[in-house]
Amino acid sequence: MGSRHFVVTNQTEPVPLDDPYRADCPTRHLLDRIGDRWTMLVVGILSEGDSRFSHLRRRVEGVSQKMLTQTLRGLERDGLVRRTVYPEVPVRVEYALTDAGRTLCEPLRALQEWAITHAVDVAAAQAAYDYSH
Amino acid sequence: MGSRHFVVTNQTEPVPLDDPYRADCPTRHLLDRIGDRWTMLVVGILSEGDSRFSHLRRRVEGVSQKMLTQTLRGLERDGLVRRTVYPEVPVRVEYALTDAGRTLCEPLRALQEWAITHAVDVAAAQAAYDYSH
């Protein structure tokens, strides 16, 4: 990432063109995708190993069957998850992270660890805030 | 994080009690909070330095004033952002990350970097997927 180009419009400060905060930047799309309610959780489970649909459904507490399907489809479309159907009776379907999907695990784990170590502080801050408002 | 406790119910595999995938785990709440449409973007901007409301509004392209206010209130409640009002005329309000908030920057940057380096691959995967469906 060498030199950066800028747009300068009236009244606003210059903003880098490859800025992830610009709506048209691909980065923004990805952050939107990752930022939905279930994607990170599903990837987290899959990082523990391949998994069948019903196993995921049990592990990700509260996800509906519809949302789980939708989330898995999205991840498959993004090339982060591979879906394998074994034509047995009854059908068995296995979900697994692709190589690309596995690269998401580390940043994801970083976030989860942050959440774990700061859960108490945040809860306390919320309580304090709610008390004085 | 020492030994972990497990629940074992009929038909389902054991699940750790402090598992972030359980709905009642505090970690889950945080992931939900972080996973909304604007929080990560706002934190990202604030990591560059303190910022006024209108500056944030311009930088986070597409955010409405309502959502920006809501997001900032949430972050303030979580103890991640500090809001300072300067009683001038007209009023000036500065937002800044707290110490706790700054600890979020690193995992956040990791995610952003992932998004930047994988934007092309994901776009290609999507195109391929859409083509064959």
Next chain:
DNA sequence: CCGCATCCCAACCGATACTG
């Protein structure tokens, strides 16, 4: 300049019923 209140529509998402 900052932000609250209201109205309102669209998207999300859960529940349910049905298929291979």
Next chain:
DNA sequence: CAGTATCGGTTGGGATGCGG
């Protein structure tokens, strides 16, 4: 078992107008 289809409530979030 692993889905698809449909319906309907809930929520997200934009637009607008007002107040300090």
